[in-house]
Amino acid sequence: MSNATAAAATSPSADAAQSPLARLGAAFVGRLVIIIPYLWLLFFFLIPFIIVFKISLSQTAIAMPPYTPVLDFSGGISGFFDQFKQLSIDNYTWLTEDALYFNAYVTSVIIAAISTLLTLLVGYPIAYGMSRAPATIRPTLLMLVILPFWTSFLIRVYAWIGILKPEGLLNQLLLATGVISQPLIILNTYTAIFIGIVYSYLPFMVLPLYSSLEKMDYSLIEAAKDLGCPPTSAFWKITFPLSLPGVIAGCLLVFIPAVGEFVIPDLLGGSQTLMIGKTLWNEFFANRDWPVSSAVAVILLLLLIVPIMLFQQAQARAQEQGK
């Protein structure tokens, strides 16, 4: 009898002792799952960024690599800390002194913004048409949008040279049909850059737009018409506001890489175009000034991260209010 009571008395306490441990273990496993993406970001984003940031604070040196070392333990502890004293923001002040960099940033942002708008104008009707197409052919249309990815990006941009150059396909066609008498000069102008960016980034605009338009219930448009709203007005009052998340996602997906774009302005824009991606490349490979180009890269990142964070904040607020 006393044994039974003792067992009854101990077993709940044993359970109580075990369950917090088990809970801790479960919590740890739960954390582990979240840790994986964080580790990924740490190793492949944060650490490289810190290295770039450190280089941007170093000085150029005739060496291999061409800058003062990132972390040098040869001088012992005191030498290691002495290195921090050598770090300077000279490279950043240099960026403000030479108008070239500022101009390159501004031009890049303007070109990226115009290209994004053009991509939206071209992509929206495509995505809209796809979302209204019979359900049976939608997968085929999606496939066609993704199809260009099967060929190398570089080759596709080179192909545009063949199309846009003065004696290229476009001019031959227009001359042959008599639309123009003089070949159009498109290659090596900003127009060529816009064409290149719109062409290359179109899928990144179309896909998010399509996914938000496809979800939309068509009866909403019918309801708007039923309540006295003509089709154009119904588009602006119902379809467009409801596709805004897709518009924003598509614009960010196009704008962000377009700002730092190097290949398209280099191949299609010719030598006189000034974009930050090209400036970066020049600093790295032509001038071999890694610290300055790192500074350019850091500023570019900050330039892009601010609008993204603002957007995310706005979205979180919208979600809290219950959209």
Added chain:
Amino acid sequence: MKSLGSIRRDFAPWNDPNAKPYIQFDNVTKKFGDFTAVNNLSLTIFEREFFALLGASGCGKSTLLRMLAGFEEPTAGRILLDGQDLRGIPPYHRPVNMMFQSYALFPHMTVENNIAFGLKQDGMPKPEIAARVAEMLKLVKLEQFAKRKPHQLSGGQRQRVALARSVAKRPKVLLLDEPLGALDKKLREETQFELMDLQQKLGLTFVVVTHDQEEAMTMADRIAILDKGEVMQVATPPEVYEAPASRFVAHFVGNVNMFEGKVAERTAQTTRIAGATGAQIVVENAGDAAAGADIVFAIRPEKIRISSRKPADAVNALEGEVYDIAYLGDMTVYHVRLDDGQMVRASTMNAARVTEDPLSWNDRAWVSFRSDAGVVLTR
């Protein structure tokens, strides 16, 4: 005075030869490719009527509604509203509003803005819009939800917003596509009565599409029963139930027992029917069925009495065996296999808590009914 079923309100313009039809479908046909959704259909609906289009899915009832709203154009025929041919008039210029089955509430707008949407389209002055929206919110009892978005509402509340939005413009005709389809049973029954009240209060013409016969019977002044794009019968709920025009209608609305047979003998008062399986049935109202004609005698389960002994005074009494019993609380349904093999369904109201003459499975039983309890169908 005798009458079919019960009378709900004193409103019957369809019996008045001078009444002007409000909505007219004139030989309307609608084809989608090879498929004929509506086939040479004619129908008239009167002002202030609560009209139900009842049918199984694919019978063309929704197509009729969508043609009235302007989302589809008839392939042939014409639709008139208050004397005006609607052909070519886009939905946004038609004086009709629709309440969608999915409600189609604009998810990015508040309840208020949803209701105000149509009013803004008409360019109504702001103070008037605000007043009308407040009035509508009060009508559907959603005053405190004005600032909510649709996804913050329950199904029943959304239904009421959709209703408020569709009546806010005071349309000549309100079209309702399965208005109660998404609600649970209790809420549906409550809302049926709310809709009827609303229709009375606003004095609008309602055209409702439904596949739920109970819903149609409860709410509508008249019901059109559709099948394969054609009208089978247009009549008041009691007429549809008590005097169905055809086997299809009798079968579609409620439960029914059908006796296949021939008219054996006609006299001035009564007609004797020889059932195909041997039963002899005497009826009063045989309509225009001629002697010798193949007919069907249809009788509703609640009009059949069931007893363990042959009732002494019954005109029609048939003997059989109890095959199945379903106790439903308010009533009990008996399935009786007659001696000639025919199955008969009889239902009895459980008016008292205890039964004097209890019947059990496999008991011998008699089913009996009056000579005016059923109808003779020639189609």
